[in-house]
Amino acid sequence: MSKVGISVLLSQQRPIPLQVKLDCKPGELLALTGPSGSGKTTILRAIAGLYQARRGHVECNDEIWQDGKRFLAAHRRHVGLVFQQYALFPHLTVFENIRLALPKQSKSKSYREVMTLLAQVHLTGLEKRYPKQLSGGQKQRVAVARALARKPAVLLLDEPFSAVDQVTRRKLYRELLLLRQSLAIPIILVTHDLEESALLADNIALLHKGEVLQTGTPETLLKRPQTVTIARLMDQQNVFEARVIEQAPNQTILNWHGIVLHAQAQPDWPVDGNVVHWMVPASGILLHRRDRPSRGEKENPLSGRIVEYFETNGQVHIYVSVDQAPLCKLNINVPLHVAQRNRLSLGETISFSILAQHIHLMKS
């Protein structure tokens, strides 16, 4: 059966531990994410042929790039790689930077192709400039055009947005999302920014110490992480311990420090008295309105006192010490206008519901 897209299998203990299995189909954007030093860039370099893992199998569109016998050098792989600092050739103009990556062909055809690529990344008119005469965003676009000039079988992006300011970054996100609509190749993006991964990627591969812990859609990783470690790496704040006390037909019932919580049915967890971990994303907690009943307020109703309160970017982040379990602090995020309407402030007592469908049980 013909294999389209790229599949990557890497395994080694030293010098950098790697246990990686990845697949990315044409048109898919896969984000490799994880904390610094988790091996994201090493994996990207291994795909590009710039790093040889001790054991590995890299295959792209039926062409084997690495297996036990062969290792195809970087210049023989059809890979477009956008480096973190862009790595433009400083002695060449924008035009020459892109032309260098084109296959050998007539001058007139090369010229047309370079100009088409420049138009695609909105840089028409800048072809005679040298890299030092470009802004960060423009350099990034040249790097993308150069990567595409090679007509790559896979496009690799190594933290391409880390060296630009916030405004440019937002603009470049939009451009990448538009660009990928016209590209029928796998795109692998390395980023340590979870928000960026969730915004841009179809799938996320979460890495920790060189190992892919879980691969799935952003929603799966954010709401249904397989382990506590994954939940913590995905920056989930509401991770707690409880015991399963009943498996009802449509729900799993937990005892959380004496509080009975009704969760969506997760029948794989036995009622054996053992401690399990559960989590709820901040978006799975519903704040009760003070003036009138809210929808869903009968679902796991709880109350607590606000012990931390801060605002960022139109959102209010609060931590609530639960009355029924004062040592447990729940993180709730609400829009600023909701916080103002409900007169939320430090020390206030509020009531809220943990929505059953958002309670997720995990392995330790």
Next chain:
Amino acid sequence: MDWPAFNLSIKLSLLTVLILLPVGILAGRLLANRHFPGRFLLQSVITLPLVLPPTVLGYYLLVSFNPDHGLGKWLADSFDLHLIFSFDGLVLASVIFNLPFAIQPMQRAFSDIPAEIREAAQCCGLNPWRVLWKIELPLAWPGILMGLVMTFAHTLGEFGLVLMVGGNIPGETQTLAIAIYEKMQLFDQPAASVMALTLLIFSLLTLSLSFWLSACREKRYV
């Protein structure tokens, strides 16, 4: 002005530069980019002529090239190559003595090229030779040129090693620096001062050229 000595000096300097151009590029690039066992030892051997008195190096070359035994005998018997008190020997000695002057600026120039630039070139489909030709040499050329200029100027003015290995044979091994020394011994100060001034101006010009090239490089790319 002793023109045969001047011409010999120029010929010696040019030949040394020509030989050290590929040697310096290959060794400089190797030392800049690769980490291998014995790298530091190799670097130390290359740098040795910088710290050793020329007479010490000259002594060892004399001993090694002695046609009566060892390497010198083998070279004489096998290739009819006599390296003591000959121009060929002078060229070889000059190449060895100038290794650090040629290689170090080139090594620095190659080291200054970020690894990402080379990798980006590979990902653009360039094989190692094209990476060298299209990317590394254009970026490193001011350093390469500086190495060659330093080698040229240094060879032109070298005295101790030339005297040890080549002696003072007019038209064969007598360079401008040796000729100045000889003129002073003969109390011919006017001739010595013309030649000394020539060397001084030449050295000053080559050093100025080196520093100007270095400044140009920074201005162009940074």
